[in-house]
Structures are given as structure tokens and as C-alpha cells.
Amino acid sequence: MAEGGDERFDGVLLNIAQQAGSIDSILDSFFGFLQRKTDFFTGGQDEQAAEEKVLKYYKKHWKMGQKRRQEQQERNRVADEERKRKADEKKKKDEEEYRKRMEEAEKSKANVPKIEEVTEEEASQIKADKAKKSNDEEGGEDKEAEEKEDKEPPPPGNGGKTEKYTWTQTLGALEVFVHVPPGSKAKQIICDIGGDTLKLGVKGQPLILDGKMHSKVKPDDCMWTLVDNKIVQITLEKFDNMKWWSCVMEGDAGIDTKKIVPENSKLSDLDGETRMTVEKMMYDQRQKALGKPTSDQEKQHDLLEKFKAAHPELDFSKAKINYGGGGGGGFNM
Known part of the structure; x- marks a missing residue:
């Protein structure tokens, strides 16, 4: 016999509980049965x-219930601590990665050649020296450049990467992934998409992107979202869906659009973090198009199912569950 009591009648009692609908109705039905069919009250x-006698068994099962409750609370406490530990570790890792990225960006700025003033005579001499050197090496350099260009692989995802963002493209659209300080909230994000301009940043900090884009876009059809509180997608x-972009923002490092292969927009070309983000986005878009739940809604549904399994005494048959997120389909309760 199990610690909680005899389980032989659980099926019958569960059926009674489902029909009774509440604890009050269950107890009333049980004592009504004792009154009608036994001599418990008349004997x-x-x-x-x-x-x-009633209190004896009530107290017995009360103690067992309290023990189960304490054990569950302890399991929940341990699980919460583990989740907090993992969240803290992830936050530290994200902050360290962001710090290194910012340091690399600063080093890149520091390595930009400085402009020095020279006299007209010095400028003329420099031009003459360059022209002479260019004539001497022109033939060999052109040949090497052509060979190097031919050997370069197509750009990953038909896009590129700068110290501020990673981007991919198809003929009709671009996906830009910009790193922001870990822990950022959506309400802190500034994102202004114009016809040919883009501004992006975090409130209280200098803008990360601010300028003119390579070409025009359709602002009403553009969107942004915050992923994992550290990447703005x-x-x-x-606007012209038959044109490849060589860069996202004017002045940024560009790619050779002649190297683009239309079929080359493969997830395997992206780094792990960007690939996971793109895969999740593509899955959610497919689910929404089919009227099905997104990945976040599926996670919420799984958590609810686990909770229902752990609490069979609760009736969810008439519950209306809103998983949020918008755009996806629903689940049958």
C-alpha cells in the first residue's frame, strides 16, 4: 500500500470528483452516502x-499532504536556485562577450590611419613617388588582385559583418542583427526606420547606427524585435526587390555583390548564435503563416501541461488560456 493510502479506488473516486465538481460537493456526496447506505450516523x-473517527483520518492525510507540500517546495527552491545560477552565468558570459566586442571596435577605430598635413611641395613629391611605384608594379598587382578575387568565396548569407552588426539578405529583404548591452529591455530600444535612413540605439547611450542606408526600403513593411535581451533583429x-546591397549603412565595409550566389543563403554559413536566432525566426514565421503556435507559445503550453499533470485535482476544462505573442494558433484544452 502506498504512503498516501489505498490507491485501488482512485479510478472510482476520481470519476466521482470529476462529476461532483468541487470539494464541498465531494464531501457532501460522501457523507450523504454514509447517511443513506450505512449506520455511521444511526448506529x-x-x-x-x-x-x-473522521478527524483521525483527516489528520493522518493532512500530515502526509503537508510532507508532500514541503518536499515539493524544496524541489522548487532547488530548481529556482539552479535557474538563477544558470541565468547569472549566462548574463556574465553575455556581458563579457559584449565588453570584448566593444574593445575590438575601439581598437579598430584606433587603427584608422591619421591624416597629416603636408606642404604643396611635399604633396607633389608624394604623388610623383606613388605614380612611379604604381607604374612599376601595376602589371603584377592587377594579376594578383584578379587571382585573389576569383578565389574568394561568396559572402556568408549573402551579407557581411562589421564590428557593430551582422547581416544577411535575399533579393527582397535584409536581416540585420545588432548587439546591444545584455539585459536591455524592449522599451529601452530606439529604432527609427525611414525610407533610406536607420537609427538604432539604447536610451541614455550613443546611437549604435545612425545614418543613410545603402538603398531605399519600405518602412511600413519593416520591423524589429529584441532577441534574448541582447540582440536587436x-x-x-x-524598395527595389531586384537589387543586391553591398552594405547596410553607407560608409560601412561592403561586400562584392558579383560574388553573391542567390541559392547561397544557407544557415550553415552563419555563426552559431546568429544561426539559432534566424532558425527560430523562420520557424515562428512558418507557424504564424499556418495559424499554428510559435516556439514561445509551445513552451508556455508545455509548462501548463506539466502543471496540470502535477495537479489532477484542478479542473481546466472550461479554462480559456491566452499564451500571448500574437499571430499564432491555439491549443485544444
Whole structure:
């Protein structure tokens, strides 16, 4: 026999509980049964003895219930501490990665050649020296440049990467992934997408992106979202959907659009973090198009199912569950 009591009648009792619908109705039905079909109330003269018998078994199962409750609370506490530990570790890792990224960006700025003033005579001499050197090496350099260009692989995802963002593209749209300080909230993000301009940053900090884009977009069809509180994903719909972009922002390092292979927009070309983000986005878009739940809604549904399994005494048959997120489908309760 199990610690909680005899389980042989659980099926029958569970059926009664489901039909009764509430604890009050269950107890009323049970004591009504004792009154109608047994001599529990009519066989004895001492009311206190009957009460003591009821309380004896009530207290027995009360103690067992409290023990189970304490054990569950302890399991929840341990699980919460583990989740907090993992969240802290992830936050530290994200902050360290962001710090290194910012340091690399600063080093890149420091390595930019400085402009020095020279006299007209010095400038003329420099031009003459360059022209002479260029004529001497022109033939060999052109040949090497052509060979190097031919050997370069197509750009990953038909896009590129700068110290501020990673981007991919198709003929019709771009996906731009910009790193922001870990722990950022959506309400802190500034994202202004114009016809040919883009501003992005975090409130209280200098803008990360601020300038003119390579070409025009359709602002009403563009959108952005915050992923894992550390990456802003911007979707840009091109105004001219038959044109490849060599860069996202004017002045940034560009790619050779002649190297682009239309079929080359493969997830395997992206780094792990960007690939996971793109895969999740593509899955959610497919689910929404089919009227099905997104990945976040599926996670919430799984958590609810686990909770229902752990609490069979609760009735969810008439519950209306809103998983949020918008755009996805629902689940049958």
C-alpha cells in the first residue's frame, strides 16, 4: 500500500470528483452516502466518537499532504536556485562577450590611419613617388588582385559583418542583427526606420547606427524585435526587390555583390548564435503563416501541461488560456 493510502479506488473516486465538481460537493456526496447506505450516523449514540473517527483520518492525510507540500517546495527552491545560477552565468558570459566586442571596435577605430598635413611641395613629391611605384608594379598587382578575387568565396548569407552588426539578405529583404548591452529591455530600444535612413540605439547611450542606408526600403513593411535581451533583429523590406546591397549603412565595409550566389543563403554559413536566432525566426514565421503556435507559445503550453499533470485535482476544462505573442494558433484544452 502506498504512503498516501489505498490507491485501488482512485479510478472510482476520481470519476466521482470529476462529476461532483468541487470539494464541498465531494464531501457532501460522501457523507450523504454514509447517511443513506450505512449506520455511521444511526448506529452510534456518541456524536463525539464519530467526529473523532473522521478527524483521525483527516489528520493522518493532512500530515502526509503537508510532507508532500514541503518536499515539493524544496524541489522548487532547488530548481529556482539552479535557474538563477544558470541565468547569472549566462548574463556574465553575455556581458563579457559584449565588453570584448566593444574593445575590438575601439581598437579598430584606433587603427584608422591619421591624416597629416603636408606642404604643396611635399604633396607633389608624394604623388610623383606613388605614380612611379604604381607604374612599376601595376602589371603584377592587377594579376594578383584578379587571382585573389576569383578565389574568394561568396559572402556568408549573402551579407557581411562589421564590428557593430551582422547581416544577411535575399533579393527582397535584409536581416540585420545588432548587439546591444545584455539585459536591455524592449522599451529601452530606439529604432527609427525611414525610407533610406536607420537609427538604432539604447536610451541614455550613443546611437549604435545612425545614418543613410545603402538603398531605399519600405518602412511600413519593416520591423524589429529584441532577441534574448541582447540582440536587436531588424527586418528590412527592400524598395527595389531586384537589387543586391553591398552594405547596410553607407560608409560601412561592403561586400562584392558579383560574388553573391542567390541559392547561397544557407544557415550553415552563419555563426552559431546568429544561426539559432534566424532558425527560430523562420520557424515562428512558418507557424504564424499556418495559424499554428510559435516556439514561445509551445513552451508556455508545455509548462501548463506539466502543471496540470502535477495537479489532477484542478479542473481546466472550461479554462480559456491566452499564451500571448500574437499571430499564432491555439491549443485544444
